[in-house]
Each structure stands twice: as structure tokens, then as C-alpha cells.
Amino acid sequence: MPRSRYKTLVDAFAADIRSGKLLPGTRLPTHRQLAATEGLALVTASRVYAELEAMGLVSGETGRGTFVRETSLPPGLGMDQKVVAVGMTDLNFNYPSLPGQADLLRSALRQLASSGDLESLLRYQPHAGRTHERASIARHLGTRGLTVEAEQVLVVSGAQHGLAVTMMALLQPGDVIAADALTYSGFKVLAESLHLEVLPIPVLEHGPDLEALERLCRQRRVRAVYSMPTIHNPLGWVMDAAQREALVTIARQHDLLIIEDAAYAFLAENPPAPLAYLAPERTVYVSGLSKSVATGLRVGFIAAPAEKVPALERAIRATTWNTPGVLTAIASTWLDDGTVTQLEAEKRLDAQARQSMAREVLAGLPWVGHPSSYFLWLPLPEDARAEQIVKELMREQVSVSTAEPFATSAHVPHAIRLALGSADMGALRLALEKVKWVIGAYA
Secondary structure (H helix, E strand, C coil), X not given: XXXXXXXXXXXXXXXXXXXXXCCCCCECCCHHHHHHHHCCCHHHHHHHHHHHHHCCCEEEECCCEEEECCCCCCHHHHCCCCCCCCCCEECCCCXXXXXXXHHHHHHHHHHHHCCCCHHHHCCCCCCCCCHHHHHHHHHHHHCCCCCCCHHHXXXXXXXXXXXXXXXXXXXXXXXXXXXXXXXXXXXXXXXXXXXXXXXXXXXXXXXXXXXXXXXHHHHCXXXXXXXXXXXXXXXXXXXXXXXXXXXXHHHHHCCCEEEEECCCHHHCCCCCCCHHHHXXXXXEEEEECCCCCCCCCCCEEEXXXXXXXXXXXXXXXXXXXXXXXXXXHHHHHHHXXXXXXXXXXXXXXXXXXXXXHHHHHCCCCCCECCCCCCEEEEECCCCCCHHHHHHHHXXXXXECEECHHHECCCCCCCEEEEECCCCCHHHHHHHHHHHHHHHHCCC
């Protein structure tokens, strides 16, 4: 077949998709049907679809066919943070806030203004944070079941910065890191930026498939494992003590660095011991105050084995030099006076109320989640296309995410994640009702 005929067919499909003549979710003819209709060799028909898929216009699904993709969604299917349009209910990002938090900030600023140490806050701070602030964080971590010395703690500009610092300092481009097949989207972005190879660990109902991780470690030189054992994002699981012990055993057998992401761990009541407690010699624990206090308070922390602290300090120096002194002063005060503990308890109750509402409104739909988490995972009916569901919800002024930003494997399930922590309760209920209505049309 002449090249011009092949290219003409690709261009015709592309034009029909972009013009809306072929709507998102449309199932295209099979490769054999296309070959027969157009008088093509089967290999050429397959090449047509392969080029359309490379252009981002269609997606092929083993055993189901080739479907037109939604092309009008924002990059990252809503996970690239933008200013939310007026009237749009944001179920993409969690920025939970409680009444009275602004008053807490006013009070903290007044207290800070009256202190005798303001001059020092205008200067550069130590890369890992001031000694008394690191000690405040160490005491706070003690309430989470993690006993560390202040010298093992480093102050960073939020948990995302903590992950970046950890991966920059302790891994090299080309290293292999294992992570759950569905995992935190920010980790994916970091791994790609740092040229790390991510091997997906299949997910089971209550945690990662650790037998599969063991096989991966036997087949490849895995350097590290990224884990969210307590309130997993996006699936909400809390790994039990036996699972944690098994993960630590694998890490020791194969000399893996463990990166423990505990950004949402404060939401779980009486969880098992952190991985960093079970394997302190190889675990870097990362968390922060963005979710438990406020997203604008960009203070996070790393707890690491003592021998890894110098490398982590160098990475902080290379990225931000230090976390701003005004922020760390406020954070340290709130850690010491019990404000953080109070806010964590209140946000657990808030998350539980939102989960309860979501499960009530979405009754009849399958879901995956934790009763105290700020997100809910909704697997979609077999005939539903995630991109189409997102598009329809956007028309209804509700912003959600598909599974694509969270997937580390080639297989991306048709599901959506709902972030429950940003809208007020009235707007949240209305948005959830729209979600059920849109998905219900495919049931």
C-alpha cells in the first residue's frame, strides 16, 4: 500500500476525532475489520491504530478493542494543579481546612512578632533546620510510634520536597525502585524527573502483593521500595503488622532502601508501627504538615538513619538551602503547644464525616477506601470509559481524576479517585450526587 494512502487514513481518523465526529469512548473497528473495509494488510491496519495511539487519540485495550480517547481534558487528566474554574467543585486535590484555622495563624503571627528572636528568622537557617525545631519534630514523631534523635530529623519544605530530597540524595539515574501499581501521583512525577525506573507491585485488597515484590527483587536489581503503609493514596489501605514485617524482611534480604511516605498517616487511629520503627537502619520516613495543618504551611520533615543525613542535607542545600525560618518557627510552636495534635484529631473526625457521607450518597456503587481517609477510589462499570466519565463530570462542574496519574504499570484501570477534603459539606454532597448520576448511567 502506498505511504500516502496509509497516512491519509491516519489523518482522516485524527480529523474525525479532533472535530468530534468520533466521540470519546467510541469503539473503533477491530484491526481485521479495518483491514477488510479499507483493503489493507492486517499489519498495515495495526500500524494505523498504533500511530493514532502514539498521537494520544486512541487507546487499545487487550481483549476489548480500540477506543477514542478524550482529548479535551487538561494535561494529567486534571492532576496538573490549576486554578479551579468558578463554580467547579474540586474533587481532584485535597486541601482540608477547619473553621478557626485563620485565627490560629493570626495568633501565631502575633506571638512571633512579640518574640525577641525575629532578627534570626531573616537570615539563612541551617540546611536541616534549627536544632530546637528538629527536636520538636522528633518529639512529635514519638507520638507516631517512631523514636528518633533530633540529629536524625531534617526540616524540608513540605512532604513532596522531602520525597524529592530523599530520591535525589540516595538514588542515582537509572536505579530501579519498586512501587505499588497504583500510587501517589507526585512520586511518579519525581521518579520520571530523576530518571528512575519504576517497577509496579501488583495491589491486593489490603496491601501490595509482597510475593510479587520478592519475585521482582530476584529478577532485577531493585535499589529501593516506595511505600505508603498507613492510609495509602489512592486506595486508603493500612497495612497490618504482618505485612509490614514481611516487607521489612524482603528489604533486608535484598538490601532495599525503604522510602516510607506518611503524609496521611495522621488520619489512622492506632495503626501498626511505622516501617521506620521496624527497620530503622534502612528506612527514610517522610511526612509534613500540609494535610494535618494547612497546605500553605510548607513544612515537612524527614527522619533517616544517621549515616544518610549528610547526603540529605546536601540535597536540601541544592534545592532550597533551607525551609523559611518564619514557617518553621510557627510549625515548631504548634508542635510543642499541642495545636498540631488538636488539628490532627479534628481532621480525623472531619475525614470520617466526609467518608460517611460519600458512602451514603454513593450506595450501590463499588468503592475502595478507608473510613478515616480524605479520598475514595471508584472502579467503574465494565462499559464505562474513565476519560468519558471525567468529561461528563466536568460539564456538571465537578473535577475528578482518572486512574492514569496514579498508575505505574502499563495497565490503567478504568476508575476515578475522589478527593473529599476540599469542598464544603453541602457542595461535596451535591458533587457526589452528580458522580453517582453520571456513573449510574453506565450501570
